[in-house]
Amino acid sequence: MQVESVDEARGLALCAAEDGARSTVEIALVEPVVPGDRVLVHAGVALTGLGA
Amino acid sequence: MRYVDEFRDPELGRVLATEILAAVEPGRHYKFMEVCGGHTHSIYKYGVDDLLPANVELVHGPGCPVCVIPMGRVDDGIALARRPEVIFTCFGDMMRVPGSEGSLLDAKAEGADIRMVYSPLDALRIAKSNPDREVVFFAIGFETTAPSTALTLKRARAEGVKNFSCMCSHVTIVPPLRALLDSPDLRLDGFVGPGHVSTVVGARPFEFIPADYGKPIVVAGFEPLDILQAIRMILAQLAEGRCEVENQYARVVPYEGNPRALEVMAEVFELRPHFEWRGLGFISQSGLKLAEAYADLDAELRFEVPGVRVADPKACQCGEVLKGVIKPWECKVFGTACTPERPIGTCMVSSEGACAAYYNFGRFAREREVV
Missing domain, CATH: 3.40.50.11740 (HypD, alpha/beta domain 2)
Structure with missing residues (x-):
């Protein structure tokens, strides 16, 4: 998924899948991430950063 | 789509299939276990199995999270x-x-x-x-x-x-893999290691497989070329007399x-x-x-929870499927009493279950055609 925006205070990011579906993702395991970064998401948590 | 399209290239797939064919020893039967249910799903969705020589057999492991719940x-x-x-x-x-x-x-x-x-x-x-x-x-x-x-x-x-x-x-x-390796029912030549579990635990926890059991393992991604390349890497280890943990999915999995x-x-x-x-x-x-x-x-x-152990239905052979002892279609109720709509066993429930993968992608054939 691609990071669209980051809520640093809550450790969450709004991410979009390739089909455009958006979901809130826990980013504690891959911080820091910035909008535009790609992350591998499983069960609502970004497990790995894949870079921009 | 980046990280996806390039791993679904049919031409590269054919090249890898040719390399695999060249790497197998004639007369030797190879049995590799793909640990993760995600791999099982990809193998049958993309027909990876059909690109392998007849003497390379894929055995489906216990890595479907839903399938193992009693x-x-x-x-x-x-x-x-x-x-x-x-x-x-x-x-x-x-x-x-x-x-x-x-x-x-x-x-x-x-x-x-x-x-x-x-x-x-x-x-x-x-x-x-x-x-x-x-x-x-x-x-x-x-x-x-x-x-x-x-x-x-x-x-x-x-x-x-x-x-x-x-x-x-x-x-x-790791514990079920060790249990499978200790099982006398199963003879395996190598493992396609679980990709997404490894994003968390890394590849290091699988070092016991070559060290204690003398089997190669290649941690792999989930696209068809990932799986073909992992099989190619296992065959290369066997041909060269090597036995180690390799990481095909390095774009996602850090070794640690x-x-x-x-x-x-x-x-x-x-x-x-x-x-x-x-x-x-x-x-x-x-x-x-x-x-x-x-x-x-x-x-x-x-809360109070009953915690009562319940035996599996006698007709269901999920256990043998999960241990790789039988193929899904060899189960007595596969595709008849047990279907994705009305599952008896867990392996027919999840898309990652071996039975569901066989059923959904029409893999009923008991004999594969030689590539």
Whole structure:
């Protein structure tokens, strides 16, 4: 998924899948991430950063 | 799509298939286990199996999170879900797994408040929206999913959400692999290692496979070329007399895993002395429960849970399928009494289950054509 925006205070990011579906993702395991970064998401948590 | 399209290139697939064909020793039969249900799904979805020589056999391992949940745990979940104060939440696949007297979906049809969620974070959101109800999350899955549960429990604690708890049925991948390798039923030549579990635990925990059992393992991604390349790498190890852990999925899997995920799991969970796996029986130190510091969020302590062991239906041979002893179509009820619509066994429920993969992608053939 691609990071669209980051809520640093809550450790969450709004991410979009390739089909455009958006979901809130826990980013504690891959911080820091910035909008535009790609992350591998499983069960609502970004497990790995894949870079921009 | 980046990281996807380039790993589905048919021309490169044909090149790899040719290399695999050239790498196999004529007259030798190779048996490789793909550990992860995601691999099983990809293999049959993309027809990877059809690109392999007849003497390379893929055996489907125990890495489907839904498939390994025993009936007794489903019954425990249903007992919790039937409590009037409880909103029971779980992943969609889990809702169709049969217990001894029906599934969570059946219990929902009978009036239990059971809701499908995509993540534990969704379950926590439900708890915050329903402060007068108790929200229980049925946590299943391997180390891939466990960090998500752990982070959500930490978040529940930090945000002071008191009406949220977790029925923890997380499992770990190494003990069942060791149990399979110790099993006299199965002779394997190598492993296609689990990709997503390895994003968390890394490739290092699999070093026991070459070290103690003399088998190669290649951690692999989930696109068709990932799997073909991993098979090519295993064959190269065998041909060169090497035996080691290799990482084909390096674009995602760091060899040491994700230290933050391991840290949060170590904080929130501890190993159960033993845990029952569907079809595999009890395996020591293979399941996770909430650590003492998080006991107040443990649904099994907050509520009374039957905890009764239930034997699998006699007709169902999920155990043999999970151990790779039989192919799905060799099960007596495959595709007749047991279908994805009306599953008897767990392997027919999830898209990652070997039986569902065979059924959904029409892999009924008992003989493969030689490439």
